[in-house]
Amino acid sequence: MAKVMIVDDSRILRKILTSTLTDAGHEVIADAGNGKEALLLLERFEPDIITLDITMPVMDGLEALVKIKETYPNITVVMVSAAGQKSKVMEALKSGASDFLQKPFEPEDVIKVINRFV
Ligand SMILES: [Mg+2]
Numbered sequence: 001m002a003k004v005m006i007v008d009d010s011r012i013l014r015k016i017l018t019s020t021l022t023d024a025g026h027e028v029i030a031d032a033g034n035g036k037e038a039l040l041l042l043e044r045f046e047p048d049i050i051t052l053d054i055t056m057p058v059m060d061g062l063e064a065l066v067k068i069k070e071t072y073p074n075i076t077v078v079m080v081s082a083a084g085q086k087s088k089v090m091e092a093l094k095s096g097a098s099d100f101l102q103k104p105f106e107p108e109d110v111i112k113v114i115n116r117f118v
Pocket of ligand 1: 008009010053054055056
């Protein structure tokens, strides 16, 4: 079981990820709609794993990743990317992301990635 924070500007995607992870026995302890919100929540919550969308308003996933890794180097970050974002994914992996999940994904893809870090 992992404690997971979900960061995505799509409410539907946050719901899908929450139910998928909860059904698989993980605990979703917080969710946020952009990187700035996520950083604020990290002052109160201690997730083991963060799923971090790349494209978000206010603060995108790449900027948030750098800040998260600066302050919380032990949190595993899994990027959530869209088709055509290969260079951003590569950049994220260089900045400390542990893996990525490309949209659209199936529940088993989510669980497989998260379970790599449990
Ligand atoms: Mg997005």
